[in-house]
Amino acid sequence: MSAQGGLFVLFGKKKARVSDRLETVIGQNAYFNGHLRCEGNLRIDGRCEGTVEATGNIVIGEMSQIVAEVRAKNVSVSGSVTGTIYADRVDLLSTGRIEGDVIVDSFFLDEGGNIRGQVNMREKGSEPATPTEPRQTAAQDKTD
Numbered sequence: 846m847s848a849q850g851g852l853f854v855l856f857g858k859k860k861a862r863v864s865d866r867l868e869t870v871i872g873q874n875a876y877f878n879g880h881l882r883c884e885g886n887l888r889i890d891g892r893c894e895g896t897v898e899a900t901g902n903i904v905i906g907e908m909s910q911i912v913a914e915v916r917a918k919n920v921s922v923s924g925s926v927t928g929t930i931y932a933d934r935v936d937l938l939s940t941g942r943i944e945g946d947v948i949v950d951s952f953f954l955d956e957g958g959n960i961r962g963q964v965n966m967r968e969k970g971s972e973p974a975t976p977t978e979p980r981q982t983a984a985q986d987k988t989d
Contacts, residue, residue: 868901873908887917889924903932907940922958 868885871877875891883899890906896914897903903917909924919934922941930947937943939957946962954960 867904869899871909873906905941 866886867888869883869887871881871887871889871891871893873890876893877891878894880896881887881893881898883897883901885899886901886903887897887899888904888906889897889909889911892910894912897911897916899917901917902919902921903915905911905915905920905922905924905926907923911924911926911928913926913928915926915928915930915932917932919936920930920932921936921938922930922943923938924940925942925944927944929945930943930949932947932949934951934953935947935949936953937955937958937960939955941955941958943960944962947960947964948967949964950967952964952966
């Protein structure tokens, strides 16, 4: 494997580098609940609930626990994600777990990675996927 101009070359194919520089890190002992919006790249090693957005890449560390909607250019999952992921590319690595849907242009599943949900591939040239309405839970349906 060699690096060429910001790309990794693996078995003769170019693979986008997940992160060149991390601007924000949520540490292993940190917990966040709410709407996290990050300009640039983000690494999460702790726990997050709510919504997590980054204009760059998100790296979800091996010990992390995410219960959130996740939006970024590229998402690398080594930990646990419960929720929907919207991205250009998602790498689900060997220790990673996703419980929820993935809306993506490119999806990589490493041996040992686990997903319980749907992977929806967007068509080339389509607009980035965004939910049209927030999902309602069964409890919300009963109150309406």
